[in-house]
Amino acid sequence: MCGIAGSLQVDDGPVDRERLCQMIGAIRYRGPDDAGIYSHGPVGLAHARLSIIDLVGGHQPMSIAQDALVITFNGEIFNYIELRNELIAKGHRFTSSSDTEVLLHLYQEEGERCVERLNGQWAFAIWDAPRQRLFLSRDRFGVRPLYYTRLDGEFLFASEIKALLTCPQVPYALDLIGLDQLFTFWATIPPRTVFRGINQLPPGCSMIVQDGHITITPYWTLDLTGQIEHGSATDSQLAEELFELLQDAIRIRLRADVPVGAYLSGGIDSTVVAALARKSAGDRIRTFSVTFESSDIDESRFQHEASAFLGTSHSSIRCRHEDIVGVFSDVIWHTEQPILRTAPAPLYLLSRLAHDSGFKVVLTGEGADELFGGYDIFKETKIRQFWGRRPASRWRPLLLKRLYPYLPNIQRQSLEYLKHFFHVTPQALSGPFFSHLPRWELTAKTKQFFSVSTQAELAEADAVSSLLRDLPSSYATWSLFAKAEFLESRYLLPGYILSSQGDRVAMAHAVEGRYPFLDHRVATFAARLPASLKMKVLDQKYLLKQAVKGLIPEVIRTRAKQPYRAPDGLSFFSGHDEFVGDLLSSQRIKQDGVFDPRATDALVRKFRSGRETSVKDNMALTGILSTTVLLDRFMHGRNALSSPASQERHTPF
Template sequence: MCGIAGILNLDGQRVDPDHLVRMAGQLRHRGPDDLSVYTDKAAGLAHTRLSIIDLASGKQPMHNEDKSLSIVFNGEIFNYIELKNDLIKKGVRFKTQSDTEVLLRLYEQKGEECVHDLNGQWAFAIWDSKKESLFLSRDRLGVRPLFYTLANGAFLFGSEIKSIFAVPSVFREIDPVALDQIFTFWVTVPPHTIFKNILELPPGHFLTVQNKQVSLKKYWALDFPPAAESVADGAATEERYASDLLDLLIDATRIRLRSDVPVGAYLSGGLDSSLITALIRKFTNARLKTFSVAFDDPEFDEGSYQNEVARFLDTDHHEVQCDYSEIAGAFPSVIWHTEKPILRTAPAPLYILSELVRNHGYRVVLTGEGADEMFGGYDIFKEAKIRTFCAAQPDSSFRPLLYRRLYPYQQAMQRQPDAYLSAFFGARPQDQNSEFFSHLPRWQMTSKLKMFFSAEVKSQIGSRDASDILRMALPPGYFAWDGFCQAQYLESAYLLPGYILSSQGDRVAMAHSVEGRFPFLDYRVVEFASRIPPSLKMKVLNEKYLLKRCAGGLVPSSISKRHKQPYRAPDGKSFFQGIRHEYVDALLSPVRIRQDGLFDPLAVERLVEKFRKGRAIGVRDNMGFVGILSAQLVVDQFVKNFGVTSSYAEYPAGTAAVCH
């Protein structure tokens, strides 16, 4: 894992190495072991290294013999050994043992088509000095980030937006349309980011800059068979799917253990991380080190399940205990790394967890991310199924009972009257015609947070509807898919890369120089999962049914049979229990809210007062508070004080080796 950045001056002017050093300096947390930059005519590449494979000779930027090709690469190519052997058979010679050189040689042989051969998680850039072209690529699922912009005649890119902002000529401004998307979907719709004119390279895409032209091309997309073909065919079919899936997961785990440094695992206490931990144990004789988060608040704590799995699998287990004040104390640093507003505090404990991993001397962990999206684990899939029943049976007395079964772990939900539950989750027959049927309750609730927007922000959004932007991005085959698959797509294509793998994944892990690896997101597993009939992913209301079959005997039965409890953390109350945090008072004061211009000062003041007085707090109140506070932090850290008061930047710019 690393940090990458670069500049291509479209007017042909030589790149200023100082700009590259500044860009790389903002990425030292991603690569504390080395910082190097390279310039060649109008192009420049920068790299910060976190050494994991070929510790001695994997230095970047890396070049071919005549330096006609130069690469900076963030991530891992897990099948690099197989690719290298194939290239050696074709007469290609290697100087290092790194996957970076394999990627460079593969591009030398195949050009842009090389991405189809890769099994991994990556963001890389290759400068071709002969063609004077710059090639950027991002992995299929969006595990590793990559951003770019055009500013003052230059194309700039970086692993994180802060690296682009390190160039003084780049303008920094919040995009109200993107803010509207976050306060609807929790994420922006690629290529949009929260900042105007700063774009993300979407997952499964590559980009070429040549002759002053920028071209974007999709090379992979998640796909599902038409609904009529998504039907299970008896017990034999079920057995075959389970067997084939387990074989794929075993191999996906095996190749993700390739590393020249020790590998650990996250253990949440749920099925997904427990299964991955069990599969790791198949390939190592050493006692596996596992890590987890525990909470003082019993509503969120899963420590007993984590310890049960650790005992069952005999791991060397370590946990970090999080209380309210620690979450609130870490929150500014979390936003510095996520670089966007978020509606939950859940990334904060994971930020603290990655620090624990680093302090134990570990740089790599395997985790269970992706299983819920690929195998139907989230409550939103059950919710859609129940709402479909209720739309067809609007007078059924079972409706409130079914709604309560959705969220047994949410005490507030259990106390709600029947009428409230029916109104919140209720589905009219016409709702079933919506392409967003599964997500309507979530998005309708979140979109009401726009009541906190300032008049100016509302004016800039105008008549734009966030759903229209998303609707235009849907693939042509979407409308032929089963409704369950449509819900899976919305989770996998948007929330997964835009929040789970970024704000809760790459950003908070790499903040402490820790690399996460995700066997469930091996593209072979993902493509196989997309072909599994929905009835085998969720049988009646039994989520991840097929995955539970795979886990039989590998994890405790209490874990495989346990109702899914999503990872959550205390939200708004984290900021109002015990220690009073000055930044909260400062950023949410009416004067500051008015100055920054995103929110209505009176509406925010009422919300803050509600928390201070401990009145009945709902889910929307929590999301509103966290969203507003995080947006204010984004303005403070990136728009107003970037490069002036970088009080939340944890690593200095440092020094660099400059090569020409």
């Protein structure tokens, strides 16, 4: 894992080398081990390296064929050994054992289609001197970030937005449409970001910049059309196939010249990953967890159960309310977008623990919920579908209680609210966003805190309708379950889970996350499974649970899904509300102009009073706080572009 940046002068003028130094210096914490710059004529590439494979020979930017091809690369190609052997058989010669050099030779051999051969997570740029073009690509699920902007006569790209903002010509301005999307979906819809004029390359896409033109081409999308018919193979056969795929996905993700650890949440996904890693790597695996003070969200019992069963060396960190408040501003500095829940903050602390323990690489279980029906939204979709077809069924209250087993004390008023939340008409079943619309509508209620001027500027915006043009042509023929899977994996996964909760908080401490469930072979297999093998009645991840019998503790294999949660509004009002008082003062809110001062003040008073607060209240408070921090750290003048202490440890070179 690393940080990359670069510039291409469209008018063929010389590249500004000092600018490259400033860009890569702004994200040096992503790669504290080494740094380098290549500049020649109109192109400049910069790199900050976190050394993981070929610690000595992997310096970047790297070139071959007398600088005909030059690369700056962030990520890992896990099948690089197999690809290297193929290329050697075709006559290619290598001077290092790095995956970076394999990627260069593969591009030399196969051109832009080389990305179809890759098993990994990446964001890279290759300068193709003979063709005078810049080729950029981002991995299938968007594990690694890649941003770009077009100025007058210049194209700039980088791993993070703050690198682009070091350039004086790049504006510091909030994109209100991006903000509107985030306050609906929890994420922006690529290529948009919350920074005006700065775009992100969508997952599964490549880009060519040549002769002043930008061409973006998708090379992969999760195909949910060709599903296996239930009965064409037995459940046990499919479970065995899944197990073998996961085992190999983890085997190649253990490839590193540094120690590899694993995050252990106490759920089935991370426990499976840790178990298979332990099976392959033995005593080399160490596990890490975050715990909480509240028993409602703490999973330490299951973390200890898993660690004891697997025999791993285990470390954990306790996340208290004051810890969340203490790192919140730095977390937003790294996420580079507002967040509606505080969940990234504990993971920021967890990655710091891994780093301080001497680990640069951790395996984790993200992706399993999206691919194998693990989220509540899949159960909600099934129940709402049932209700839409049988609106008078007496099973409705019982289904609601089965829906959220991790909330054992659902009150009567909560059940009444859920009945309203799940109200559905038969006509709604045919809508393109049936599964997610209730969630999006609930989140969008936070926009009532937008100021009059913000709402006026967004009067013509329709976040949900804007998704229609991004859907696959066959989408309308998919099942409701498949549509829900697509929406989760297409938008929330890359835009929030792998970003604000993934790459950003991990790389803040130079820790690389690896995601075996997002191996494209596993994902393709999962996409072909019928919904009945992912959720049997309301039993989530059915086939995955069958595949790992005996591998992990039975109490974890069979336990109900408990979503990862962290304390939200309560954290800011547990003896530390001066943080809120400073950021959300009426004067500050009025000055920023994004939110309504009166509505914001009423929300703060509600939390301070100790009155019961809703999901919407917690999302709104965290969203307003994080947006205000974002404005404070990034947009109130260029002098405000200052880094947390974690960055200041590193000099540019």
